Amino acid sequence: MRRREAAGRGRGGERGPRARGPVPWQEARAAARWLGGRAGAAVPSREPLAGALGATLAEDLLALVGIPSYDAAAMDGYAVAGAGPWAVVGRVLAGEGPSAPLGSGQAVEIATGAVVPEGTLAVLPYEAAHRGGGTVAGEVQPGRHVRRCGEDTEAGAAVLAAGTVVTPTVLGLAASLGHDALTVRRPRVTVLVTGDEVTASGVPGPGVVRDAIGPMLPGLAAWAGARVDRIDRAADSAAELVAALDAAVSRPETGVVVVCGASSRGPADHLRAALDELTATVLVDSVACRPGHPQLLAHTGRPERPGTVIAGLPGNPNAALVAGLTLLVPLLAALAGRPDPAAGGPGAPRRIPLDGGVRPHAVDTRLVPVRVGADGRRAEPVGHDRPGTLRGAAGADAFAVIPPGWAGPDAELLWLPR
Ligand SMILES: Nc1nc2c(c(=O)[nH]1)N[C@H]1C(S)=C(S)[C@@H](COP(=O)(O)OP(=O)(O)OC[C@H]3O[C@@H](n4cnc5c(N)ncnc54)[C@H](O)[C@@H]3O)O[C@H]1N2
Numbered sequence: 001m002r003r004r005e006a007a008g009r010g011r012g013g014e015r016g017p018r019a020r021g022p023v024p025w026q027e028a029r030a031a032a033r034w035l036g037g038r039a040g041a042a043v044p045s046r047e048p049l050a051g052a053l054g055a056t057l058a059e060d061l062l063a064l065v066g067i068p069s070y071d072a073a074a075m076d077g078y079a080v081a082g083a084g085p086w087a088v089v090g091r092v093l094a095g096e097g098p099s100a101p102l103g104s105g106q107a108v109e110i111a112t113g114a115v116v117p118e119g120t121l122a123v124l125p126y127e128a129a130h131r132g133g134g135t136v137a138g139e140v141q142p143g144r145h146v147r148r149c150g151e152d153t154e155a156g157a158a159v160l161a162a163g164t165v166v167t168p169t170v171l172g173l174a175a176s177l178g179h180d181a182l183t184v185r186r187p188r189v190t191v192l193v194t195g196d197e198v199t200a201s202g203v204p205g206p207g208v209v210r211d212a213i214g215p216m217l218p219g220l221a222a223w224a225g226a227r228v229d230r231i232d233r234a235a236d237s238a239a240e241l242v243a244a245l246d247a248a249v250s251r252p253e254t255g256v257v258v259v260c261g262a263s264s265r266g267p268a269d270h271l272r273a274a275l276d277e278l279t280a281t282v283l284v285d286s287v288a289c290r291p292g293h294p295q296l297l298a299h300t301g302r303p304e305r306p307g308t309v310i311a312g313l314p315g316n317p318n319a320a321l322v323a324g325l326t327l328l329v330p331l332l333a334a335l336a337g338r339p340d341p342a343a344g345g346p347g348a349p350r351r352i353p354l355d356g357g358v359r360p361h362a363v364d365t366r367l368v369p370v371r372v373g374a375d376g377r378r379a380e381p382v383g384h385d386r387p388g389t390l391r392g393a394a395g396a397d398a399f400a401v402i403p404p405g406w407a408g409p410d411a412e413l414l415w416l417p418r
C-alpha cells in the first residue's frame with residue numbers, strides 16, 4: 001500500500017482524520033460496526049458443505065430439488081391401487097428407480113423411502129395389513145403414508161434468506177436440497193502478534209510470556225462469522241512492524257488485520273508509528289474502558305472509502321479480550337452481515353442485576369467478568385479480572401458493563417462465546 005514520503009515521516013503531515021483522546025466505550029463499538037458496514041461486506045466465496053460451517057449465506061438458499069424429491073413411501077408395507085383386497089405383484093426397495101405402474105386391485109410390497117409406483121392410492125403399513133397367500137387386505141385412506149414430491153418444499157423455492165448463519169442444521173438442509181457447496185461470506189483475518197518476550201509454545205521462563213491472544217482469536221473471529229487465515233509474528237522493531245503490516249494489508253483476500261500488543265506508548269510500542277507510516281486512517285485511538293484502554297481501529301482507505309481494516313489490541317490478554325469484544329467482534333459481524341453475537345442471541349438477558357460490590361471507574365467504562373445464575377436473573381463477578389489474566393473471563397459467561405457513575409443494580413451484559 002501507499003507509504004508516507006520519507007520527508008514527512010514522523011512529522012504528522014497529511015493523515016486521515018484521527019480520533020483525539022479516548023473514545024467512549026459505546027461509541028467505539030458503534031464506530032466498529034459502522035466501519036464494518038462501510039468497508040463493504042466480505043467478498044462472497046464458494047465453500048464445500050464440509051467447510052461452510054459458521055459462515056453466513058451470501059445469497060438465498062434455493063431448493064435444487066423438492067422435499068421430498070419424488071413420491072415416496074412413508075411406511076414399510078404395501079403400495080396399493082384401487083379397491084382391495086389387492087394382488088401382490090412385486091416388491092420395491094429404497095434406492096431402486098421407479099417401478100412399473102400399478103393397476104387397480106394390485107399392490108407391491110414397499111420400503112420406507114422407496115419410489116411409489118404410478119397409480120398408488122396409499123401405503124398400507126404392515127401393522128394394518130392382512131396377508132394371505134398372494135393377496136393383501138386392509139383399510140386405507142387415499143394418500144395415506146405417501147410423501148408427495150415437493151409437499152414440504154417445492155423445487156425452486158427460496159428456503160433460507162441471505163444473512164442466515166450456516167449451522168449444522170443448515171448444512172443438512174442444503175444437502176437435502178441438492179447442494180454440494182454454498183456461496184457464503186466469511187471475512188478473512190490476519191493476526192500479527194508482536195513482542196520480543198512473547199513465545200508460541202512451551203512453559204515460559206523468566207522474562208518470557210506465552211502468547212495468550214493468538215490462541216484466542218480464531219474462536220472469537222469464528223463466533224463473529226469470520227476466519228483467521230494466518231497468525232504471523234513481528235519483533236518489537238518499527239521497521240519490522242511496518243513491513244509485516246504492509247504485507248498483511250496488501251494481501252487481497254485479507255479484510256482485517258489484527259495487531260496484538262504494541263498499542264501503548266512505550267519505547268517498543270510501534271503501532272501508531274506504523275499506521276502513520278502506512279498513511280492509514282485512524283478512527284479510534286484508545287477507548288475509555290478498563291481494561292482495554294490502548295486499542296485502535298484504522299483502515300488503509302480514504303475516509304469516504306474504507307480499505308483493509310486494522311484493529312490494534314493491547315498486549316495484556318484480558319485487555320485484548322475486552323478490546324476484541326469492543327472493536328473486533330462488532331466489526332467482523334458487520335462485515336459478515338450478521339448481528340453482534342455478544343448480544344447473546346434470542347432469549348439471552350441483556351441487562352440483569354449484579355450481586356456483590358462493583359465500583360464504577362470515575363471516567364472509564366469497566367468490563368467485569370461475571371457468571372450468570374442458572375435462572376438468568378442475576379449475575380455475580382468472578383474475580384481474577386486484572387488486565388494480565390484470563391482466569392476470570394475463562395470462567396465467566398459474560399462481561400458486565402459498568403459505565404462511569406453506575407449505581408446499580410442492573411448492568412448490561414456483553415456475552416462471551418460459550
Ligand atoms: N505509560 C503507559 N504505559 C502503559 C499504558 C499507558 O497508558 N501508559 N497502558 C497500559 C495498558 S492499560 C496496557 S493494556 C498495556 C498495553 O500495552 P501494549 O499493547 O503496548 O502491549 P505490550 O506492551 O506489548 O504488552 C503489555 C503486556 O502484555 C504482555 N503481552 C504482550 N503480548 C502478549 C500476548 N500475545 N500474550 C500474552 N501476553 C502478552 C506483555 O508481556 C506485557 O506484560 O500497556 C500498559 N502500559
Ligand code: MOO
Nearest residue numbers: 291292293319387
Ligand atoms: O488495557 Mo490495559 O489495563 O487497560 O490492560
